[in-house]
Amino acid sequence: MSADFLYTIEVILNGLMAGVMYSLVALGFVLIFKASGIFNYAQGVMALFAALTLVGIQTGQVPFSHLINAIFGTNVHHFGWQVPTLLAIALTIGVMVVFAIIVERYILHHLVNQEPIILFMATIGLAYFMEGFGDIMWGSDIKTLDVGLPSGGSLWLEEYTLGWAAEGEQYYGMYLDKLDMVASLVAIVLVVSLTIFSQYTTTGRALRAVADDHQAALSVGISLRTIWVIVWSIAGFVALVAGIMWGAKSGVQFSLSLIALKALPVLMLGGFTSIPGAIIGGLIIGVGEKLFEYAIGPMIGGATENWFAYVLALMFLVFRPQGLFGEKIIERV
Amino acid sequence: MKFTKLATVALTTLAVSAPVVADLVFPSLSYRTGPYAAGGAPYADGYADYFTLLNERDGGIGGVLTAVPECETGYNTAKGVECYEATKGDGALAYQPLSTGITYQLIPKTMADDIPLMTQGYGRTSGANGKVFSHVFNFPANYWSGASRIINRIMEENGGTISDRNIALVYHNSGYGKEPIPTLKALATKHGFNLTLIPVDHPGQEQKSQWLQIRRERPDNIILYGWGVMNQVALKEAANIRYPMDQMFGIWWSGTENDALEGMGSHGYKAATFHNVGSDYPVYKDIQKFVVDAGLTAGDGSNVGTVLYNRGMYSAMLAAAGAANAQEIHGVKDITSGMMRDGLEALNVTNEFMAAAGMPEFGPEFSVSCSNHGGPGNVGIQQWDGNSREWKLVGGFEAPDMELINALIKADSEAYAAENNITPRDC
The missing domain is CATH 3.40.50.2300 (Response regulator)
Structure with a gap:
């Protein structure tokens, strides 16, 4: 095989895996939008907050230590213990559930029946609040996330594919990041679990009922408040998974909240209401932007990925305004 | 309740508008x-x-x-x-x-x-x-003296000649990241090395394309002009593709403790610096x-x-x-x-x-x-020691190619003066 062909395959595979990483963020948006019609601007910050909390708990950091030290003149930063990873993850999930309860009780509860734009604005406020709260709680320094995930390219794959190129061609073997491979597996498990949950469990069906029609769901005795808490908790869990995967790449830092920007074209393309749409959308965006950067990027100065993802999404929107898997809305006039 | 609110507003206003008392x-x-x-x-x-x-x-x-x-x-x-x-x-x-x-x-x-x-x-x-x-x-x-000092360092490490080398600039796709490009292009013409420009968009959280390109093209040296998360991701990706870290140089904004988070993964990475x-x-x-x-x-x-x-x-x-x-x-x-x-x-x-x-x-x-x-x-060179997890100065504060840089400064500043109707001072 020619090296160029193999490099193209490599770009496609890496694009697929990058797409999975985008999908992990997009999933959180979809879950909340499906259940409540809210475009949750705070989803990226939720990933940041969850990752900050995980590292903080894991490393035994004293929350609000800066504030405590400033007020009481103390100098405490760490408890001096390390919490096992799984326990730290469980505790972080607990924190995200508490967060979901607080959001429902103090924000959503007061905004029932408000216009979607009001709810959207509320999530903008929530995002800024959480970013500042996370800063006060855990500090703004960059934290190393170590939950035992592998990193680096797969040596086995590199060596295995080294001889695939035609003789005389410069080829260094296929490169795939082990972290991306793990992220792909996690995403598959996550999507399958979420699908089973929403299709085959009572709570899942209630969740879908609420998504279809709030008032009809209320009339058959489904508690809107409980459902919202459950949905925001699941979105918090998905945010934690996204935060772990992205945080393992770059360290946990405040730029993590910007990963939401990578999810937007995925949502536009896949639709705001479809879990498979978030995955397929992510894959298309991932492959599309990587292939464009590989083939066309060098001719036009590079750094095309950020804008090309949106161009790609818009191209799909021309033909399917509701996104590939979004629900077609038909309203009687 | 009303009084409390009013008092809060009044106090906040006072706090914000209070004149600075120091001179x-x-x-x-x-x-x-x-x-x-x-x-x-x-x-x-x-x-x-x-x-x-x-x-x-x-x-x-x-x-x-x-x-x-x-x-x-x-x-x-x-x-x-x-x-x-x-x-x-x-x-x-x-x-x-x-x-x-x-x-x-x-x-x-x-x-x-x-x-x-x-x-x-x-x-x-x-x-x-x-x-x-x-x-x-x-x-x-400045950015140009930093770029020139890095090129000088690469020359020092390669017996004084770099005409056969491929050097890639991985840069933050912003005004900051683009600053060294004119200097590096002029230096490439002067010394005969091949320069590849690889931009990374803000914030730089995702750089897979750029590092796949680097892995394919195998530049002899990489110069990094990044800031924030772009640096951490770049160094992580460089370590992932097993790029020789001692052949990678950052500008001083890519040479902090934050950037070498990987510890041993960044061992040997160098950066220009204008202070110890x-x-x-x-x-x-x-x-x-x-x-x-x-x-x-x-x-x-x-x-x-x-x-x-x-x-x-x-x-x-x-x-x-x-x-x-x-x-x-x-x-x-x-x-x-x-x-x-x-x-x-x-x-x-x-x-x-x-x-x-x-x-x-x-x-x-x-x-x-x-x-x-x-x-x-004058710019120095520091190097990351992954064992002790600290930067060490490995190259003193030496002059860059000021002849070339001064010519670029003159051309750029005169163009600015012409655009903005500034009469250069007579000094």
């Missing part, structure tokens, strides 16, 4: 929040702590207390300009915005308002031409005694001695030296921003001066003049 005001356009906070906070700490040290130890500068009112920019250019407008009326003597984007916006404003704009190691490189940029001071080094590393200097004993132990640190004290804290402290020291100079030149203690500009323009930083400031050999010797606001551009 020498050095506003800090800091960013402690947002995606670049991890870089902005230690710099702002170092900047503020040095002025606190002067107040506590020396009673200020020339007996006049200093004040460092902070304004949060979030590394956002529009907010930076807002901060400038909000603070310049408080008697601001000089601005150091720690952002090339904000710097570009403030250049015409500071010239009109007669306030010096100090950009140590960033900003508009051609600002070094004091004839055109009367209020910009970008000593002791670590905290083994007499000034740190004073900072410990008068600032940290007294509970007066701007942050929690954990950043003391880190690269960015050092840079903020060094920048504050240079501003304070300019203010002291201005007091001496004009024979008054309560200087104006115009006098401050004169003080900076007459700055002469010698080894003796640095030693007296408790920072022996912390930075290069340089002097400023009416025509040269950039100094000789």
Whole structure:
């Protein structure tokens, strides 16, 4: 095989895996939008907050230590213990559930029946609040996330594919990041679990009922408040998974909240209401932007990925305004 | 309830609008929040702590207390300009915005308002031409001198010739990241090496395409001009593809403890620097005694001695030296921003001066003049030691290719002067 062909395959595979990483963020948006019609601007910050909390708990950091030290003149930063990873993850999930309860009780509860734009604005406020709260709680320094995930390219794959190129061609073997491979597996498990949950469990069906029609769901005795808490908790869990995967790449830092920007074209393309749409959308965006950067990027100065993802999404929107898997809305006039 | 609300509003208004009581005001356009906070906070700490040290130890500068009112920019250019407008009326003597984007916006404003704009190691490189940029001071080094010093270092390591080498510039796709491109292109023409430009869009969280390209093309050296998360991801990806780290060079904004998070993964990575590393200097004993132990640190004290804290402290020291100079030149203690500009323009930083400031050999010797606001551009090289997890200076402060750089500075500044109807000063 020619090296160029193999490099193209490599770009496609890496694009697929990058797409999975985008999908992990997009999933959180979809879950909340499906259940409540809210475009949750705070989803990226939720990933940041969850990752900050995980590292903080894991490393035994004293929350609000800066504030405590400033007020009481103390100098405490760490408890001096390390919490096992799984326990730290469980505790972080607990924190995200508490967060979901607080959001429902103090924000959503007061905004029932408000216009979607009001709810959207509320999530903008929530995002800024959480970013500042996370800063006060855990500090703004960059934290190393170590939950035992592998990193680096797969040596086995590199060596295995080294001889695939035609003789005389410069080829260094296929490169795939082990972290991306793990992220792909996690995403598959996550999507399958979420699908089973929403299709085959009572709570899942209630969740879908609420998504279809709030008032009809209320009339058959489904508690809107409980459902919202459950949905925001699941979105918090998905945010934690996204935060772990992205945080393992770059360290946990405040730029993590910007990963939401990578999810937007995925949502536009896949639709705001479809879990498979978030995955397929992510894959298309991932492959599309990587292939464009590989083939066309060098001719036009590079750094095309950020804008090309949106161009790609818009191209799909021309033909399917509701996104590939979004629900077609038909309203009687 | 109403009374409480009214009282809160009144107190807040008072707090916001209260005049700054100190005489020498050095506003800090800091960013402690947002995606670049991890870089902005230690710099702002170092900047503020040095002025606190002067107040506590020396009673200020020339007996006049200093004040460092902070304004949060979030590394956002529009907010930076807002901060400038909000603070310049408080008697601001000089601005150091720690952002090339904000710097570009403030250049015409500071010239009109007669306030010096100090950009140590960033900003508009051609600002070094004091004839055109009367209020910009970008000593002791700039992006172009950094790029040239890195190329010189690569030449040193390769027997003096690099005509057969492929060198890639991985840069933040912004005004900052694009700054070294003209210099590197000119150096590529001069020395015959092949230059590949690889941009990374803000914020740089995802760089798979760029590093797959590097893995395919295998450049002999990589020069990194990144900031924030772009640096951490770049170094992680470089380690992932097993790029030889000692062949990779960063500019000083890509050479902090934050960037080498990987520890051993970044072992051997080098970066240009215009100041020394670590905290083994007499000034740190004073900072410990008068600032940290007294509970007066701007942050929690954990950043003391880190690269960015050092840079903020060094920048504050240079501003304070300019203010002291201005007091001496004009024979008054309560200087104006115009006098401050004169003080900076007459700055002469010698080894003796640095030693007296408790920072022996912390930075290069340089002097400023009416025509040269950039100094000789001497730059050192530091290297990350993954074992001890610290930066070490491995190359002294040496001159870059100033002949080439001066020609570029002249061309760029004259073009700016022509565009903006500025008559260059006769000096």
